[in-house]
Amino acid sequence: MLNYYFKDSIQAFLTKNTEEIIGEISLANQYDSTLAQNKSWEVQISILRDAFENIEGTIFFEFSIPRMGKRVDxxxxxxxxxxxxxxxxxxxxxxxxxxxxxxxYALDLKNFHEPSHKAFLVPILVATEAKYSSVEILTTSHKDNLSLPIKVNKEEFRTVIGRTIEFFGDAHELHPDHFAKGRYYPTPTIVEAALTLYNSHTVDEITRSDAEAKNLTKTTSTISKIIATAKQEKRKIICFVTGVPGAGKTLVGLKVATSHLDEINGNASVYLSGNGPLVAILQEALARDKIKNEKANGIKLTKGKAKSSVKTFVQNIHHYRDAYLVDPKAPYDHVAIFDEAQRAWSREQTVKFMRQKKRSA
Incomplete structure (x- = not known):
């Protein structure tokens, strides 16, 4: 599997006809393309051709951000x-x-896609029929080589591309193949933000638990000792945490995940769930609480920034699985917590599904 539906040099892209490009995108798409989607790609290709005339570079359609479950148009x-x-x-x-x-999209690339850490990233929203464009290029105040989103219509899109190239000059050159194969790797800054979020103990407030604090502490402490043993002895160990609904299993998982985020010292962890609504609720609740706490300290924080720190340790297991169908290397994380593990497939069913997914890609 590839983490994009189409990739080519811009010069080659300009020489291909529209039907050929859409055909390549559709063949790579594991879902059926609708007529509306194909029409949208047709318009996009036309606008891009005009904007990229006499420009050298590389273009991707539907580029997947590792483990985030998102594809950039x-x-x-x-x-x-x-x-x-x-x-x-x-x-x-x-x-x-x-x-x-x-x-x-830009934040997730900057925070979680290794080749993007030092790259100049420019997010652009193209509303094709808008009456005006905002072609001013403004970078964030964090000196992270990230511009604020640019709003542009189809007529001004070419102008924005040209002005942006002039604004940044010749940035650090990126090899397109290296970029495409870039692994999931959180920045130290985003890991630090996740640790700060955990240290404010907001996880406890959003997770209802009928278990006594003593039992939760004992369970998380035991798991932490097992993790230390596995690290010291270079072993792979699996733990099963059982309990009735409301016993605090989710809270234990989140505490373990957020207690082992120090990648520098050989610890990196992630809480994974196939329950999409649960992941969304946890990410949203933690992000809102982060914004609330920062506001109390006189700091204005966008939800996008807040959610980025949460995504470091709360992720969808399906996106995690898909990332390592593409990337053959060992995962970034040393500790993986699987929520709802009783619903996991057998080895045979998992292998069967992965084979079908590879054939359909």
Missing amino acids: VLAIIHGVVFVIKFKVGEHNYNRSNLEQVWD
């Missing part, structure tokens, strides 16, 4: 600058939800 690497592009074909307005989405 179009990602282009030009003179070391990574353009993260979201298209809204036929849209007349720059809706806030669309701006937040392209901003989240």
Whole structure:
């Protein structure tokens, strides 16, 4: 499996006809493409052709961000600058939800995709039929080589590409193959943010538990000792935590995950669940609490920034699995906590599913 549906040099992209490009994207898509989706790709290709004329670089369609479960509409690497592009074909307005989405793409790349850590990232929302564009290029105050989202219509898109290249100059050159194969690897800054979030003890407040604190402490302490033993003896150990609903299993998992986030000292952990709504609720609740705490300290924090720290240790197991169908290397994490493990497939069923997924890719 590849973590994109289409990749080529921009020069080669410009020479291919639209049907050929859409055909390549559709063949790589594991889901059936709708007529509306194909029409959208057709419009995108036309706009990109005009914007990228006489420009050298690499273009990706539907680029997957490792373990985040998100695909960027179009990602282009030009003179070391990574353009993260979201298209809204036929849209007349720059809706806030669309701006937040392209901003989240850029943040997730910056925080979790190793080749993007030092790259210049420029998120762009293209509302094709909008009456105006905001072509001003503003970087964040964190000196992280990340620009704020740019709002542009189809007429001004080419201008934005040119101005952005001039603004950043020739950035550090990125090899497209290395970028495409980039692994999931949280930045030290985002890990530190996750640790800060945990140290405020907000996890306890969002997880109802009927278990006594003594039992929870004893369980998490025992698991931590087992983790230390596995590390010292270089062994793989599996633990099973059982209990009735409300016993505090989720809370134990979150505490273990957030207690072992120090990758520098050989600890990196993640809480994984196949329960999509649970993952969404945990991420949302923790992000909101993070924003609330920062506001009390006089610091304004966007939800995108807050959620990035939460995503370090709370993730969807399906996205985790898909990432390592692409990446053959061992996962970044040393400790993986699987919620709802009783619903896991047998080895035979898992192998069967993975074979089907590879054939369909």
